[in-house]
Amino acid sequence: MTRIAERTVLFADLRGSTALYETLGNAEATSVVTHTVATLARSVPAAGGLVIKTLGDGLMAVFDAPSSGLNAALLMHDGLEHLVSRGRERGASAGLRGLRLQVALARGEIVEMGGDCFGDAVNVAARLLDHASDNETLITAEVLAGLAPDQKKRFRSLDWMHLRGRAEPVQVHVSGGRRGLDMPVTQFGPVPSTTEPEAVRLSWGAAEEIFDGGSMPIVLGRSPQAQFRVDDSRVSRSHARIDWHGGAFQVTDLSYNGTYVRFASSDDVVSLRRGRCMLHGSGTIGLGGSPTDPGAPVVRFEVLSFYDTVPQPG
Numbered sequence: 001m002t003r004i005a006e007r008t009v010l011f012a013d014l015r016g017s018t019a020l021y022e023t024l025g026n027a028e029a030t031s032v033v034t035h036t037v038a039t040l041a042r043s044v045p046a047a048g049g050l051v052i053k054t055l056g057d058g059l060m061a062v063f064d065a066p067s068s069g070l071n072a073a074l075l076m077h078d079g080l081e082h083l084v085s086r087g088r089e090r091g092a093s094a095g096l097r098g099l100r101l102q103v104a105l106a107r108g109e110i111v112e113m114g115g116d117c118f119g120d121a122v123n124v125a126a127r128l129l130d131h132a133s134d135n136e137t138l139i140t141a142e143v144l145a146g147l148a149p150d151q152k153k154r155f156r157s158l159d160w161m162h163l164r165g166r167a168e169p170v171q172v173h174v175s176g177g178r179r180g181l182d183m184p185v186t187q188f189g190p191v192p193s194t195t196e197p198e199a200v201r202l203s204w205g206a207a208e209e210i211f212d213g214g215s216m217p218i219v220l221g222r223s224p225q226a227q228f229r230v231d232d233s234r235v236s237r238s239h240a241r242i243d244w245h246g247g248a249f250q251v252t253d254l255s256y257n258g259t260y261v262r263f264a265s266s267d268d269v270v271s272l273r274r275g276r277c278m279l280h281g282s283g284t285i286g287l288g289g290s291p292t293d294p295g296a297p298v299v300r301f302e303v304l305s306f307y308d309t310v311p312q313p314g
Contacts, residue, residue: 002113008069008143009117009125010049010105012040012076013058015134015274016098018256033057036083036099043075052117060126062117066107066139066146070154073103073137080135100135100274104128106170107142124170127163130238131172131219133252134274141171158217158243162225200242200249200279201302202228210304217243219254220287220299232297234288240272242279249303251285252276260286260296279303 014036020029033056041059044051049063049072063069080101106128108121121142128138144152155173162169199212202220209228211218218227223237230239236255243250253259253272261270263283269290270277282302289296 002111004109004111006108007110007112007117007121008063008066008105008107008146009110009121010044010061010063010069010072010103011058011125011129012061012073013055013102013129013132014040014080015057015100015102017057019098036080039079039083040076040101043072043079046075047072052115060117060122062110062112066105066143067148067151069105069107069143070137070139070147070151073105076103077101077135077137102129102132102134103137104132105137105139105143107140107146123166124163127166128161128170128172130164131161131241131254133241133254133276137175139173139175141173144173156245161217161219162227164223164225164237199304201304203300204228204230204297211242213244213249216249217241220285221254228299230287230297230299232287235297236288239287240285249279250276251279255288257288259288260290262286262291 014033017029017033020032024032037054037057037059041051041054044061047063048068049061052060052062061072063072080099084099104125106121106125108119108124110117110119110121124140132138139155144155154175156175158172158174160169161172199210201208201210211227219238219241220226220228220230221237221239222229222231222235226238234257236257239255240259241252241254243252251259251261251272253274253276259272261272261277261279261283262268263281265281269292279301280303282300284291285299285301286293286296287299291298
């Protein structure tokens with residue numbers, strides 16, 4: 001039976017499972033991943049939704065109401081946190097302790113047929129996962145519009161995003177994980193700043209562009225749809241994201257190979273593995289390799305103030 005209906009579509013993806021196969025072996029890792037995904041799946045009917053299918057280390061589900069989809073996402077994050085905490089207490093491997101979850105939700109008209117679902121909302125939710133960081137939930141504006149006021153407070157706008165395979169951009173909002181928190185400092189301590197940053201200059205090879213806070217977020221990656229394209233085989237299609245939050249530019253790793261930041265004021269390199277840090281001053285961003293690696297694709301950055309962007313008298 002084929003039915004067309006308005007639905008909220010959820011995709012969840014478990015990250016870090018590859019490390020489990022390396023540390024635990026195929027049999028044990030498969031058991032852990034299967035058990036973890038089953039735990040996540042139980043959150044769907046508990047929130048009033050339906051699991052459409054599991055996808056190895058993830059799942060797809062649909063809900064009648066946006067609030068139900070968000071409740072399921074929150075239950076999933078809580079469930080994984082409980083599993084990881086329990087594993088930490090029992091001395092589980094670093095691979096298990098490193099499991100993270102990304103969730104994306106979109107809403108729209110879908111076609112339900114043969115136990116599966118099809119439509120633009122399905123495609124959008126699936127593609128949004130490419131732009132999610134650890135323990136993060138991304139939703140579209142259509143999902144946000146259907147949430148209660150207290151639920152809406154969990155989210156902040158990432159403005160418009162271009163998704164792979166889709167011509168029109170999508171308005172996206174983010175909540176949760178490390179990036180749900182303000183980060184006024186880096187791991188090297190507070191950033192001395194007397195001037196509100198206005199823009200960030202990025203350059204790679206001959207390419208150079210300046211992005212202000214109003215143009216955020218921007219994706220750095222190999223995809224032709226990335227706002228700042230770095231065409232190198234070591235770079236993921238959507239490798240890293242820079243957005244504006246809490247009065248600062250923040251870079252978030254979205255890749256499997258990692259993003260590395262080196263500030264001009266320090267010799268240390270900040271390793272971002274599905275994490276983020278605040279950008280200040282100037283420096284370099286290594287995509288898939290450290291800026292100290294001569295072969296790594298490296299993007300130079302400079303955070304600009306309004307004074308920097310206006311020609312000054314001689």
